[in-house]
Amino acid sequence: MRLVTFENAGPTAGSVRLGLVVGTAVIDLAARSKNAGQVVPYFSSMAAFLDAGDEAMSAARAIATDAGPGLRLEAVRLLPPVPRPGKIIAVGFNYRDHAAEQGIKPPEAPLIFAKFTTSITGPYDPIVLPAGDPQVDYEAELGVVIGRRGKSIPEDRAYDYIAGYLALNDVSARKWQFGDKQWVRGKSCDTFCPIGPWLVTRDEVPDPQGLQIACRVNGEVRQSANTRDLYFGISTLLAYISASITLEPGDIIATGTPPGVGVFRKPPIYLQAGDVVEVEIASVGTLRNAVVAA
Numbered sequence: 077m078r079l080v081t082f083e084n085a086g087p088t089a090g091s092v093r094l095g096l097v098v099g100t101a102v103i104d105l106a107a108r109s110k111n112a113g114q115v116v117p118y119f120s121s122m123a124a125f126l127d128a129g130d131e132a133m134s135a136a137r138a139i140a141t142d143a144g145p146g147l148r149l150e151a152v153r154l155l156p157p158v159p160r161p162g163k164i165i166a167v168g169f170n171y172r173d174h175a176a177e178q179g180i181k182p183p184e185a186p187l188i189f190a191k192f193t194t195s196i197t198g199p200y201d202p203i204v205l206p207a208g209d210p211q212v213d214y215e216a217e218l219g220v221v222i223g224r225r226g227k228s229i230p231e232d233r234a235y236d237y238i239a240g241y242l243a244l245n246d247v248s249a250r251k252w253q254f255g256d257k258q259w260v261r262g263k264s265c266d267t268f269c270p271i272g273p274w275l276v277t278r279d280e281v282p283d284p285q286g287l288q289i290a291c292r293v294n295g296e297v298r299q300s301a302n303t304r305d306l307y308f309g310i311s312t313l314l315a316y317i318s319a320s321i322t323l324e325p326g327d328i329i330a331t332g333t334p335p336g337v338g339v340f341r342k343p344p345i346y347l348q349a350g351d352v353v354e355v356e357i358a359s360v361g362t363l364r365n366a367v368v369a370a
């Protein structure tokens with residue numbers, strides 16, 4: 077299933093809804109369940125849906141198999157599918173060739189860092205350049221969304237804890253990232269984490285480590301790789317992180333970016349107002365964000 081958080085343009089404009097994309101239609105899950113005379117609080121938001129786990133997934137799946145007409149996908153505004161996760165955990169240097177382009181060896185253990193959740197923005201919303209750092213860059217990444225609370229998750233059960241996947245752009249202000257002693261300011265500016273366009277459930281992506289991943293700026297390919305080249309795989313990351321940090325439904329893990337980022341090009345090239353950045357992951361979807369001045 078492709079799950080979305082959306083705002084309708086029609087009579088319910090302004091209200092944030094949980095939906096299911098079926099073909100070119102969006103099914104409003106709360107409205108559909110109301111039609112059936114049921115009260116289902118887990119259709120009220122993505123957070124409630126993920127918290128409810130298998131029960132909510134099964135109920136949505138039942139609706140998906142008999143969806144009927146919905147809203148036109150192009151007529152609604154897609155918001156970030158998980159508007160406010162508990163946390164975003166990102167992974168540095170996680171493609172061998174991305175480490176190589178910086179002249180370093182991949183780390184011996186995953187290098188994790190945080191992006192504040194206020195950096196999240198929608199799949200087609202603008203990336204706003206912050207005043208004070210002219211070196212803003214893209215990072216195409218596969219995002220993993222947690223579907224079940226877990227601590228000390230064993231590697232061989234890691235996928236049981238995954239709700240699904242989304243495309244993610246780990247936008248980075250390089251002057252601040254490398255100039256501050258911590259990366260968090262440069263990684264957490266408002267609008268620096270476009271996600272979506274939907275959450276694709278785990279069952280629809282049987283091999284998340286075999287997906288083409290690309291970043292384009294104004295149509296020009298800047299990154300092109302495959303998630304099979306992840307240095308630390310998804311199950312290793314979940315086990316490593318959850319050994320000391322509880323993972324909760326809705327948490328997002330940004331699995332790292334392949335080579336081709338702007339900062340390590342010769343000469344470096346940074347995002348400018350007027351650019352359009354696309355992050356495309358096969359079987360998952362495409363983000364398209366315009367870059368605008370502060």
Ligand code: ZN
Nearest residue numbers: 215246332333
């Ligand atoms: Zn990154």
